[in-house]
Amino acid sequence: MNKIFRVPMKAWVVGLLLIFAIMVMAATVWSFRSGIFWTGVCIVAVGFPFIGLYWWMLYVNPSKTKIEIRENGELRVTAPPFLTAKMDLGTVESARVVPNMDKDSILGSLSRERSMDYLGFKSGMFSTNSGTSVLLVSRSTKVLELRTDKLTYAFGPKEFDEFLAAVREHVAVTE
Numbered sequence: 001m002n003k004i005f006r007v008p009m010k011a012w013v014v015g016l017l018l019i020f021a022i023m024v025m026a027a028t029v030w031s032f033r034s035g036i037f038w039t040g041v042c043i044v045a046v047g048f049p050f051i052g053l054y055w056w057m058l059y060v061n062p063s064k065t066k067i068e069i070r071e072n073g074e075l076r077v078t079a080p081p082f083l084t085a086k087m088d089l090g091t092v093e094s095a096r097v098v099p100n101m102d103k104d105s106i107l108g109s110l111s112r113e114r115s116m117d118y119l120g121f122k123s124g125m126f127s128t129n130s131g132t133s134v135l136l137v138s139r140s141t142k143v144l145e146l147r148t149d150k151l152t153y154a155f156g157p158k159e160f161d162e163f164l165a166a167v168r169e170h171v172a173v174t175e
Contacts, residue, residue: 003069003166005157007079007139009062013119017058021051062121065137067157073170077155079137082114082124087148089170094147096174097164098154101141107154110134128152144173 024047031040061080068076073089101107106128115124115136126134136143138156144164146153157163167173 001071003162005067005069005155005159005163005166007062007065007067007121007123007137007155007157009058009121010119010139013121014059017051017054021055024048024051057116058118061116062123062139065123067137067155067163069163069166069170075153075167077135077137077153079123082116083135085135087146087151087153089146089167091148092146092171093149094174095167095171096145098143098145099141101138101143101154101156106130106132106152107134107136107143107145110136146171 024043028040028043028047031037031043065079066077068078069089070076074086075089076084076086078084098104098107109129110126111128113125113127113133115122115126117124120139120141122136122138124136126136128134132152134152134154136154138154139158140156140160142160143154143156144160144167146155146167155163164173
């Protein structure tokens with residue numbers, strides 16, 4: 001049976017965005033009721049599109065991000081709008097758990113290529129100082145690194161332990 005692991009944005013980030021949206025709505029209502037009509041119009045013209053853009057960037061796209069492990073050992077990643085990828089777990093040369101990606105000698109110094117890196121959520125293609133490309137989809141600093149001859153993958157879904165168990169059915173992982 002196929003197993004799907006989600007990689008949503010952390011709840012506190014979405015909560016902060018909702019608090020900001022409430023503050024913008026309160027300022028808009030206050031402006032109109034206080035007779036400062038054009039200030040209210042400006043808040044509506046700038047604030048609401050801004051909130052909509054960030055809602056899409058911080059909630060909608062990350063909630064669509066998923067890692068799927070199929071029965072045949074194929075791993076598929078969907079991380080809109082930056083990437084969709086698939087790999088065969090049988091091609092993995094080495095697999096290791098990285099407890100803190102930021103302090104890791106290889107993954108600690110990543111440069112963005114086509115990616116999103118915002119408040120702990122990372123999704124897309126990155127490169128290391130040595131020029132190695134890394135496909136990274138994670139919501140935390142704890143990731144599973146999978147190396148193949150072509151590319152390095154790093155995954156940190158919400159249900160990390162369940163994801164690790166599913167990968168171990170196909171690949172030997174070192175801690």
